[in-house]
Amino acid sequence: MGRSALITGITGQDGSYLAELLLSKGYEVHGLIRRSSTFNTERLDAIYQDPHASDRRLFLHYGDLTDGVTLINVLRDVNPDEVYNLGAQSHVRVSFDQPVFTGDVTGVAAMRLLEAVHAAGVRTKIYQASSSEMFGASPPPQDENTTFHPRSPYGVAKLYAYWATRNYREAYGIYAVNGILFNHESPRRGATFVTRKVTRAVARIQAGLQDKLYMGNLDAVRDWGYAPEFVEGMWRMMQAPEPQDYVLATGTAHTVRDFVQLAFGHAGLDWEKYVEHDQRYERPTEVDALIGDYSKAKRDLGWEPQVHTPDLVKIMVDADIKLLDDERSGRLVRVDV
Structure with a gap:
């Protein structure tokens, strides 16, 4: 039987590219989506099959990273091999206008998901979407050993999620990794970025x-790369023998x-x-x-931007x-x- 994955933030740029990649690798893919008054699944239109088809491998579940009970229930129902936490309030400028909201859905929500995995008792690997914004004022080039100095509520929230991920890895032996991704863009990037x-x-x-x-x-x-290449790097981090944190960047x-x-x-x-x-x-x-300095990802994962x-x-x-x-x-x- 093929592997399964759960993606939060599946309707976003990275989530949609990751869903395509995992489906191409034979995964059954589950996505967590928020209930909205407007349709927000356009990026998935090309891969979302007839919901009644017998060969369907993409499933969407209503839920929210602020709702820990729903997270536990979805995890128990899906029992995924891999979880990719890409959901967040991810606009840096907006985080200054909504700092508390950003702190909740970008930072504390990661802890909520980690605890849901722990509480549900599912054996899964977890990918946390960390950000180069955590480095903030630290001078470049930045790598996995660079001191963090965030300069926005978004960067602060991502730093909380980063350390929560490391803590659950060390405390409970969970396979949990941080992908510290530098700016990565595509035609699917939201119009306000x-x-x-x-x-x-x-x-x-x-x-x-x-x-x-x-x-x-x-x-x-900034160090701008191409989003489809970066989601490939996410997947490679989850296939490594041991969970480690990696920077993905272009170095330019x-x-x-x-x-x-x-x-x-x-x-x-x-x-x-x-x-x-x-x-x-x-x-x-x-x-x-x-x-960014992506030397570690190149050495360990064979990943390099094109x-x-x-x-x-x-x-x-x-x-x-x-x-x-x-x-x-x-x-x-x-x-x-």
Whole structure:
């Protein structure tokens, strides 16, 4: 019998790519989704089969990371071989506006899930989606031994989840790993995140539907990779003989300004004609530079990124131009989540 996995945050960028990857490897995949007044499963449309089909291998369960009882019940019902905790309030800027909520669903919720696994008595491996934002003010390059110094409520919440994962691994012998992932993007990135905000604006400006793009700090340095490659790294961490924590990154550095210039340039536009600064998008405390060292993942897992920022930008701009063209021609109706 094939393996099974439970994914929280399955409707997000990483969750949808991970579901596709696991299905391609023969897994039965279960996803935890929140009850919502609007549909939020668009990223799964390509893989969500007829719910009545006999060969169905993707199952969605209503639940929430703030509801420990439901987590225990789902874990007992599914009894998964692997659990991937990708659910969170993951927007860094928004975490300053909703710090307590972010702390609950991004930080404490990870503890809730770990305790649910422990309480349910299921033998499973757990992947915790940790973040490079935990490094914050620590100078690059950052690796598994770099001191943490988060600079946002989001980073603080992720740090709580990171240490909770390590504690349950050490206290109860649970196979639990932290994937410390640096920025990873794709055409499935939510529209309010800076990279997708840029590439969508490029498509709309080129089409004459938008005049300006308002941005915050253009000098922040980031290490941007390609999300489908990073979820492959998640899976590889879960196949290692012993549970360990790993950084996934590209090891390359670009400013937000570089990303903007590459995106507009790919569409044949001069970015300086369209981009203006807006103080509202500045963070109260900025993270100046995040550049990861993925040497351990390369050595232990054989993982290495192939797509770097310039190619990533082209992938995202081309996808948003095509998406806009499809929407305008009536070939596609889509709601971003």
